[in-house]
Amino acid sequence: MIASCGLPRSGPNKREILAGSVDQKGDAFVVAVTPAVARATAVQPVFGFSDSFRNAGVVASDMISSGDTINITVYENVKDEPLLGNTGQRVSGLSEIQVDGQGFIYIPYAGRIKAAGLTPEGLRQAVTRKLEDQTPDPQVSVSRRPGEGSTVSISGQAGLNGVYPIEASTRTLGTMLAKAGGVTVDPAIAIVRVTRGRYTGKIWLN
Template sequence: MKVNTTRRATLVGLVAVVATVSGCGLPRSGPNKREIFAGSVMNKGDAFIVTVNSRVTRATSVMPAYGFSDAFRKAGAVGSDTINAGDVLTLTVFENVKDDPLLGNTGQRVSVLDQVQVDGQGYIFVPYAGKIKAAGQTPDGLRQAITRKLDSQTPDPQVTVQRLAGDGQTVSVSGAVGGQGVFPIERPTRTLSAMIAKAGGVAIEPAVAVVRVTRGSQTGKVWLQDLNENPALDIALRGGDRIVVERDQRAFTALGATGAQSLVPFETQTLSAIEAIATVGGLSTSLADPTGVFVFRNEPAEIANQVLGRKDLRGDQRMVYVLDLTQPTGMFEARDFLIRDGDTLYVTEAPFTQWSKTINAITGTANAASSLASSSSSG
């Protein structure tokens, strides 16, 4: 009699547990399709839910346009022989005398003035010639100026001027390059691509490399691949330019029934929805609902108006784009729809998944109850 009472109590407990499991929410990766659609503006929510088609794809295919302004592109190449403040020069003077040269010791007809730096005002000092304006001149022009100054003091002086690598016309190169540093602008390195090569080239994948140039208060940037393919982007450099090579900072978030749930950096300049899904391991074959692939995005008003066929929206709008991969053109739409920086890619779970979880929960509870009953009867 006591055993029957225990079994009856166990059965009552089992029924109560089953009822509790059926009534409570089971663990899941996020909202289902019905809950997402409930947040639509049509249902007094705050998001516009739009099914992706070719028209929507065209309206939303907006990617960051990098490039340089006219101020960068129209600046001509720096003359490789132009002397600037900060440059270092080597001066060599040949005197046509044997016994008493002006600059050298007795019997010394050749005098070398090494490491002569052009000062901040653009001048150099040459013994017996005084201060001479060097900045803005070519080595040949400076040679003539020095010759004129010395000609009255030593017969027929012969002067040579060599411009070395000083800090007058230099740029800094940093970031993801083979060798960071400060480099002089010389004949082979007067353009952006040549200077990057001088710094050892890029140290990251070219597909995600962005080159940023700051000149004074202006900044421009360009994709490395575009720089390599378009000669018009290979701008001439100026002294003081700061060149930084960096990885593309764009990323999207993958959530729901995908192979991975994480913040995912872009690996190419453009990224389609189907490529984004593939990047995170595809849809989970045991969980995902291919009719419920969503892209959440804050869309600028101009694009939102175009997508919705309106003109009255102001400011960023919450948009939810829906992709149904089971439709005849579903895979093509996902292939053409572009993911943008900050997007959230979310894949809902199939309805069967929740049903299966419920059955598993009930079955597991029943097995536990059965074990409990067996233990009770044996005791």
């Protein structure tokens, strides 16, 4: 007695596929792959950014935005009656000043100052101008800690999804993605979607 079994198959054969087609009252649409069909399906969608998107202003890595935290130190050239500090105190620190939603900060004796849109150096000059009429030759230093207004949110098939600050080393799309660990899919098929304000665009990664 001789017995045997059929060889395993990876899927249905041509006859079985056609038997389930709509033409045979099945529920599958079967399309013959001809040269014309191959050319039509080989067309890749064209992506890109609109002119309004590309012409949006460049965000400097050290530009102050709403939500940033500012630290200011003022050195005064008077000892007996300093403007900001106590008697005998020439150095005054104003720490953890948050830029409000309108882009302003408040400094005693200087009032409300528009900080958003300035660099720390620009803000230093603005504060100096406000104080120099009230205390002789003030020396001002300014430091900034980025808030939500100077960050990028990365989600999807990235290595490390999260919120990343815009820094001097991550001002381009490629470097920002690299900081997030790149993409977890084949770069040849990866599509990057970017939303900035009311503008949205998408491009192929490669």
